[in-house]
Amino acid sequence: MKLKKIMAGLGIGCFSVLALVGLGGCGDVSLSTITQNFAELETVFQDNPSVFSHGTIDGMESDYVISYGTKIDSFVDADVEGFGELEEIYNATLVIASDYVDSNKHYVTNLHESDLSSGTRRQLNILNSSITTYRDSIEDFLVERTNFITYFDNFETPILPGESKPSIVRDAYLRRFKRSYGAMVANSVQLCSDMAEVIESTEILNLLETTSPTTVADTEVVKEYIRAKMLPIFSEFQITEIENKMNWAGQTQTATKTRIDTLLQNLQTAFESYKKDFVTSTASLQVLTNQQITEVFNMTSKFILDTEDYMDALIGLNIERLAVSFDCDMERYLNSNNMAEIYLEKLEQFVTKILPNFENQVVEMIY
């Protein structure tokens, strides 16, 4: 009897494991669910017209210009420390990411469900998850924005650019607001990247390499794809690793901090160049041959591999730990992270050489 019970238990256990494994492939998200989630995302924007309005950021026209109300508008100025980047970097990044998502969601949600490959289904699952994560972070942002504006409406007096009147409370509210803003921007960039992955998985990009004749519209698709793939380079460093994790400006000024400051300035210069070349450029696109399109995609594939090393270097360097636990002292930090110098050099190499080399080559080909 005991033996029968043991055998029965083992049998049920094996069956359960097999069932779980078998069912593991089920549960792919449907296109209608993704459509629904995109609609709900759109509703969030439409329900908050005082937050997301139509306007221009850095020469880019968009429906995602963040507004703060009259009082804070007087603070959101490049000359007031801590505020300048809200428009230059945060909002600009959000606008670029949102533009790509909006441009391509119609294509994605109108794919034929029965024709989807397993790769595309996998990417769609990821995309769906990104939509909901992004929507949640917008909700958080809306709350923090309200708190931020309320503080200024009730407690803060206007501070003119150039006046130094430190306000610990104001800075605390600003940092908290920027973190929720940064999280929202990071999620928008993630959504943009995941959208690009879905596009890639549908092999529409392969069609551009093989079908003739090609048109300027095809070059536009290529340009937008590259633009989407490049965007995380800027947001991951400036926003996710620096702004979202610490008060970088308040860290101990050492030779290493100066080096990273220079790197951030170079990154910002690269971001300006990226916007000029891939977002606001009015130069005419060329009609590329299939061979040229293949060449551009090959270059891009290689560049993406280099970008992965760049991201690994960002994570490996762990600037937050370097700054907070080691006061930006690289010599001490090396005892704890023996590859830190290598990671920092890789970041410098990527931002100052690899990134501009790639961008120049692409620009030369597509315009």
Next chain:
Amino acid sequence: MKRKWFIVILILAIVAVVLTIVFINLFRERDTRSLANNINSVVVEGYLNDESDEYRTINEYLDTIYPLIGSQEERAEIQNMQNTYKAYVVYGEFVNKQFVFSTYTNVYREKSRNVSRNFSRAQNSANSLENYIEENRDVTSGSDFWTANSWANCKQYMQDLFTYTVNAFDNLGDIYTSCVTSPTMNNDLTALVFETAKALADDTVQNVTTAGHGASLLNFVNNYLTPEQEDVILEYIYNTTAQGNVKIITEQTEGWEEIYNRFLAGAIA
């Protein structure tokens, strides 16, 4: 009866532990961290760092002893080994900057232990040589007599350092080409550079008592692997002329010798 059950359970437990260890080793994610750390320690803190005590002491000693050695062949040997050492300092720094960004491959599995072993032996030789020089220089107050006659005792350490280092890098070039993930820093040009460095090093080993071979290796490495020359490799993937020349050299098609000679001199495009 109880004892019988105890033995059965014990055997089952041992089998379970063994199977667990086997499955963990089969499915664990393999990486190149071990060799990356090894290279880093040798290049940043060890004998391949040009600011290390070993490097400075050994090179100062070799510079001092070179003019005091009577035999032309011995002088050539000293110079070849010294230049090879300097060349591998540059080569090591280049590899160290990239190797942390690499993936595990069969070539890594086959050759990494060999590299680590040779680095370890070379490091020991460097330490022994440095210690010998320091101790005996102190004892004899660094007299010319001691210096001239010390080479007989130092030679074996230097030869070991030279041999083990050459062996390490002969394999390291293959591992780099197989494992490093960046297409910008790992491509047909870098593969050709490593192969050529290997050929020049082998040439130096075969002709160690003939002057000039170590210098050829050092000049070549300085043409491609120093930080100042970084742009040559960084821009290669966009330079179709350089890519064409690399192809001509590797396939040895017509006219390859002339292009190869220009390549040796640092002009690939």
